[in-house]
Amino acid sequence: MTLKVSAASLLLFASAAIAQNALVPSSPADRAEAREIFKQLVEINTTDTPKGSVTAGNKAMEKRFLDAGFPREDVRLLGSDDRKQNLVVRYRAAGRPGAKPVLFLCHMDVVEALPSDWSTDPFQFVEKDGYFYGRGTQDMKDSDAALVATFLRLHREGYQPRRDLILALTADEEGGKFNGAAWLVNQHRDLVDAAYVINPDSGGVELDHGRPVVADVEATEKVYADYQVTATNRGGHSSLPRPDNAIYELTTALNKLASYSFPFEMNEVTRTYFQNIAREESGQTAADIRAILAEPPDLEAASRLGAEPSFYSNFRTTCVATRLNGGHANNALPQTAQANVNCRIFPGHSPEEVRQELIKLFADPKLTVQYVSDAGSVSDTAPERKAIAPPAPLPEVFEPLTRITQQIWPGVSVTPVMENGASDSIYFAQAGIPSYGYSAVALERDDVRAHGQDERLPVDSYWKSLDFFYAFTKELGNK
Structure with a gap:
């Protein structure tokens, strides 16, 4: 089945969606619990810093599941680093499972946030002007909280699924040496093996001044790659400047990158x-x-x-300078200047192809362009891997996804998209487990603040995602 046929099937699901299985909105008590979980998660620092601890966040969720009556053997806290323990919760089927499990994959870690850059404390959960503020409110403690609340609500109501439902809250998706998703797939496949993965770290409903435009479901994603660009020089005393200067040479290269666009695709x-x-x-x-x-x-x-960044990035590979370092003393000519260039590579191209393209663009033999691995090691060549072909959309996933989405946002079209970021879905795709990305979160196109200052989520968007995941999880469990 080609993706072209699959996309047509997806549109058929959308046009055929009719009123059935009426949506059951969350009660005030359900919302209060979901809000408290969201608040608790935002206020636990889970950054990859000395102050952060994914383990602390997952221990808090572990306690909630155990207090709710989930069996100890079905609530597993494990990982290869004391500060980065992953939580895997299994909601067991009634009797013998009728099908392989469904895995909901969420990451618990967030990127660093400097309080001096924010108008609120990034690690305090603040509700104002119709928004929830705090680091992780968009990426992705909103979905973490919604799914924890969903599992707890279903358990409280006595729901008995026909298949196991698994929730994994993992470490180091945003960076770091202990990626939880990869570790679980490679070291504990039995805990996360599934028919397919639902990853709320991508997808969602695009809004244009409050109007739902489209509901995006990730069908493929770009390849993430970092490159270390280095200029070196013999240096010298700053009182005797020369035209050859490591910082100037690096700046020249970065200016070329700033004005360059990879080919339209x-x-x-x-x-x-x-x-x-x-x-x-x-x-x-x-x-x-x-x-x-x-x-x-x-x-x-x-x-x-392309003046709209979300459109521009859908057309091509993108590369951007994200970090800069140079010199060793205020009164010395720099011996070294370095920049990190972060690229999101269009499917069909490899990190090594892009490295060679950067070398060609910079056209300076005094510069080196090296690949930086996920673990932080630097090498002279990059992997030749390319994006994995997207899976065909399964009717058992897309039919309820489309129907429930259109119950919440009437008339919105549901469409497959390419995720411009990178997610942990890649590790499951490499293991032969299809993954579909959908957050059920509605955001204005020009108000995406993930990783940025004053990250926030519309309050109403959180409640709608909560209602979506309750209905969606229940339907998948009935398959």
Whole structure:
């Protein structure tokens, strides 16, 4: 089954969705519990820093599950580092399971946040002006909390699934040496083996001034890669400056990168996405989308659309400087200047291809471009791996996903997308377990604050995601 056929199937699910299995909204008591879990998670620092501890967050959730009556053997806290323990919770089927489990994959860690950069304390859960503020409110303690609350609610109600449901809250998705998802797949496959994975770390509902435009379901994702770009020089005394200067040479290279765009590309996933978006947009934006779908694509239209970062990144590989370091003393010419260049590689290309492209772009033999692994090691060559082909959308996943989404956001189209970020889905895809990314969170296109200052989530969006996951989890458990 090709993705083109699969995408058509997905649209068929959307058009065929009818009123059935009426959505049961969460009660005030359910919401109060879900809010308290969300607050508790945000206020536990789970960054990859000396102050952070994923273990602390997962121990707090472990206690909730044990207090609720989940068996000890079904609530497992484990990992290869004391501060980065993963939590795996199994909600067992009644009797003999009728099918392989469903795994809900969530990461517990968050990126660092500097209090001086925020208008609120990033590690205090603040509700104001219709938003929840705090680090992780978008990425992804909202979904962590919603799924913990969902498992607890289902258990409290006496729900008996026909298959096991698994929730994994993992470490180091955002970076670090102890990626929990990879470790679980490689070391404890039995705990997380599943028919498929639902990963709320991607996807969701795009809003345009409050209007739902499209519900994105991740069907494929870019390859994440970091490169260390280094300029070296013999240095000297700063009172005797010379034209050759490591910082200037590195800056010249980065300025080239700033003005460079990788070639325009499309694949079946992104083409389907833009075909659906074109139906929802109007005016110049709709015309430009139709123009890039033509053969050959209109590159001027692509340039206009590219002013919107979410569109731009769907067209091509992107690379951007994210860190900079240079010099060793205020009164010395720099002997070394280094930058980290972070790339999100369009499917079909490898990290080594992009490394060679950067070398060609910089065109300076005095610079080195080295690959930085997930564990932080630096090497002169990069992997040749390319993005894994997207799985065909399973009807047992997409039919309820589409129907429940449209019950919450009537009329919204559901479409496969390419995730521009990177997620832990890759480790399960490599292990032969298909993964689908959907957060059920609705965000304005221009208010994505994950990893940024004043990260926030609309309060109403959290309640809707809570209602979605309750209904969706229950339906998947009934399969």
